Amino acid sequence: MTEYQEKYDKYLAEFESTLNNFCDGICCKPEKLAESLKYSLQSGGKRLRPILMLAVGELLGVDSKIIKNYALALELIHTYSLIHDDLPEMDNDDYRRGRLTNHKVFGAGNAVLAGDGLMNTAYSLLFGECFKGNDYVSAAKFICDCAGIDGMIAGQSADLEHENDLTVNENVLNFIYENKTAKLLIAAVVVPSILCGGKYYSELKTFGSVLGNLFQLTDDILDVEGNFDQLGKSIGKDSAEGKYTGVRLYGLDGCKVRADMLADKCTGILEKFDGDTSFLKDLVFFVRQRIY
Amino acid sequence: MTEYQEKYDKYLAEFESTLNNFCDGICCKPEKLAESLKYSLQSGGKRLRPILMLAVGELLGVDSKIIKNYALALELIHTYSLIHDDLPEMDNDDYRRGRLTNHKVFGAGNAVLAGDGLMNTAYSLLFGECFKGNDYVSAAKFICDCAGIDGMIAGQSADLEHENDLTVNENVLNFIYENKTAKLLIAAVVVPSILCGGKYYSELKTFGSVLGNLFQLTDDILDVEGNFDQLGKSIGKDSAEGKYTGVRLYGLDGCKVRADMLADKCTGILEKFDGDTSFLKDLVFFVRQRIY
Numbered sequence: 001m002t003e004y005q006e007k008y009d010k011y012l013a014e015f016e017s018t019l020n021n022f023c024d025g026i027c028c029k030p031e032k033l034a035e036s037l038k039y040s041l042q043s044g045g046k047r048l049r050p051i052l053m054l055a056v057g058e059l060l061g062v063d064s065k066i067i068k069n070y071a072l073a074l075e076l077i078h079t080y081s082l083i084h085d086d087l088p089e090m091d092n093d094d095y096r097r098g099r100l101t102n103h104k105v106f107g108a109g110n111a112v113l114a115g116d117g118l119m120n121t122a123y124s125l126l127f128g129e130c131f132k133g134n135d136y137v138s139a140a141k142f143i144c145d146c147a148g149i150d151g152m153i154a155g156q157s158a159d160l161e162h163e164n165d166l167t168v169n170e171n172v173l174n175f176i177y178e179n180k181t182a183k184l185l186i187a188a189v190v191v192p193s194i195l196c197g198g199k200y201y202s203e204l205k206t207f208g209s210v211l212g213n214l215f216q217l218t219d220d221i222l223d224v225e226g227n228f229d230q231l232g233k234s235i236g237k238d239s240a241e242g243k244y245t246g247v248r249l250y251g252l253d254g255c256k257v258r259a260d261m262l263a264d265k266c267t268g269i270l271e272k273f274d275g276d277t278s279f280l281k282d283l284v285f286f287v288r289q290r291i292y
Numbered sequence: 293m294t295e296y297q298e299k300y301d302k303y304l305a306e307f308e309s310t311l312n313n314f315c316d317g318i319c320c321k322p323e324k325l326a327e328s329l330k331y332s333l334q335s336g337g338k339r340l341r342p343i344l345m346l347a348v349g350e351l352l353g354v355d356s357k358i359i360k361n362y363a364l365a366l367e368l369i370h371t372y373s374l375i376h377d378d379l380p381e382m383d384n385d386d387y388r389r390g391r392l393t394n395h396k397v398f399g400a401g402n403a404v405l406a407g408d409g410l411m412n413t414a415y416s417l418l419f420g421e422c423f424k425g426n427d428y429v430s431a432a433k434f435i436c437d438c439a440g441i442d443g444m445i446a447g448q449s450a451d452l453e454h455e456n457d458l459t460v461n462e463n464v465l466n467f468i469y470e471n472k473t474a475k476l477l478i479a480a481v482v483v484p485s486i487l488c489g490g491k492y493y494s495e496l497k498t499f500g501s502v503l504g505n506l507f508q509l510t511d512d513i514l515d516v517e518g519n520f521d522q523l524g525k526s527i528g529k530d531s532a533e534g535k536y537t538g539v540r541l542y543g544l545d546g547c548k549v550r551a552d553m554l555a556d557k558c559t560g561i562l563e564k565f566d567g568d569t570s571f572l573k574d575l576v577f578f579v580r581q582r583i584y
Binding site: 033117137148 | 318320321322324325326329372376379380381382399400401402403404405407408409411412413415416418419420422423426429432433436437439440441442445446448449450452453467
């Protein structure tokens with residue numbers, strides 16, 4: 001096992017333990033509501049956002065105990081956004097992470113509520129952190145704003161608006177990539193910085209943005225080249241639905257060249273840091289090469 | 293004009309001014325997202341929750357400037373819940389406050405995002421308040437928890453689960469009333485108390501709960517007896533859809549007797565307060581007698 005994989009597994013185990021404890025505590029009624037939240041939360045996934053947050057926290061010397069509820073809240077927000085994105089009136093996806101999507105199992109009405117419930121619970125967790133002081137409030141508000149109408153939700157809205165829009169416009173694509181995908185990755189890496197007084201704040205913000213753009217670009221590549229068994233979701237949907245993707249704008253080869261450039265930019269930013277950034281560099285490499 | 297109406301109009305004008313300023317500041321992209329948020333926020337309505345909050349604030353001597361973002365956030369949360377409730381997969385309503393529902397104007401996908409955006413923006417506003425100190429955090433978290441999976445969302449989920457359930461069970465009905473409707477009214481009246489160190493906390497919590505139950509009971513009565521022009525939404529839908537209502541459990545006359553009892557209980561609680569509670573008493577009377 002490589003050193004990268006060992007560290008990844010360590011962060012993953014730490015996060016899954018936090019998440020499972022959290023899920024054990026969900027005992028709301030009706031039972032179907034509780035079940036539907038847990039179904040989507042405990043469906044595996046790469047846990048990229050919490051793992052990024054834990055890794056950057058370790059790099060900056062922030063105790064993982066301080067970070068864990070932020071990592072949890074961010075994964076809850078990410079999960080709610082997937083549930084709503086998969087709805088028939090949105091992307092209409094039947095599979096996610098190799099399992100039926102939330103609305104296919106619990107019905108669309110319940111899936112709307114499961115998404116709402118996850119978002120609300122994320123913020124309840126973060127309000128709980130706010131008693132600890134203003135840095136904690138800043139970090140919570142930062143996540144909220146990254147996820148909001150000038151962040152992720154704006155990106156989802158632009159994505160929806162440009163479905164079946166046959167023109168291609170780089171500004172629109174950049175807006176979608178930056179907001180729909182990169183903003184939550186920015187939150188993942190900037191929160192540890194806020195929690196220790198702003199160390200490497202602007203470097204981390206740029207790193208999150210570039211990594212997010214890379215992640216979405218490889219997502220678009222995988223929608224063409226990936227396979228269902230590894231990816232756990234339908235392939236070829238984007239082009240079938242006339243979605244605004246990098247492949248449409250740059251072509252498949254153009255996307256790969258661009259992805260290499262973004263990966264180089266990410267590792268270049270990491271050169272500016274004191275401390276051991278080898279895990280984060282390998283993580284950038286993984287995002288570039290990923291098949292799932 | 294009665295004294296009650298004058299005061300109501302004063303609170304309403306104050307709130308609408310706050311809301312309109314807030315809406316003027318919404319300039320997110322895509323424009324359709326911004327428009328869809330404003331469409332539902334600026335569709336009138338009774339503004340019961342913010343007016344209750346302002347009135348209780350005045351009774352307890354809390355400056356309305358301190359309260360206004362909480363009132364705004366609460367109305368945003370209420371509005372998001374209506375947008376999601378009206379969706380085809382939920383209550384499937386075409387009209388709300390006499391206008392087409394959000395998804396009829398902007399499409400279901402955008403309506404999901406508009407609701408998500410309003411909830412997220414409500415919490416961003418409340419995180420902004422959290423810098424002021426722990427009472428402000430407590431008040432924000434209180435709203436969040438009232439709206440969450442042990443509050444409003446649980447009530448919506450139970451409401452959905454018991455659609456077309458031909459049995460009637462008072463415990464289930466109480467659960468739906470208390471969570472779907474009463475919890476946000478509890479938030480409206482308890483937040484001013486939290487912001488001034490807990491004055492009349494438990495009395496206000498009970499008052500909000502009873503008033504919320506009364507409000508939902510009169511809602512069920514109006515679904516039978518109301519008319520579309522005054523109510524601004526479809527009539528007779530609950531029974532057509534086999535919804536779990538007070539009318540099904542108690543009968544129409546039984547509901548009215550019960551509503552009178554709940555109204556009496558509300559005014560009884562107000563007797564315990566120092567200060568002028570005449571506006572709140574009249575508001576209870578309005579909720580009992582309302583035709584919209």
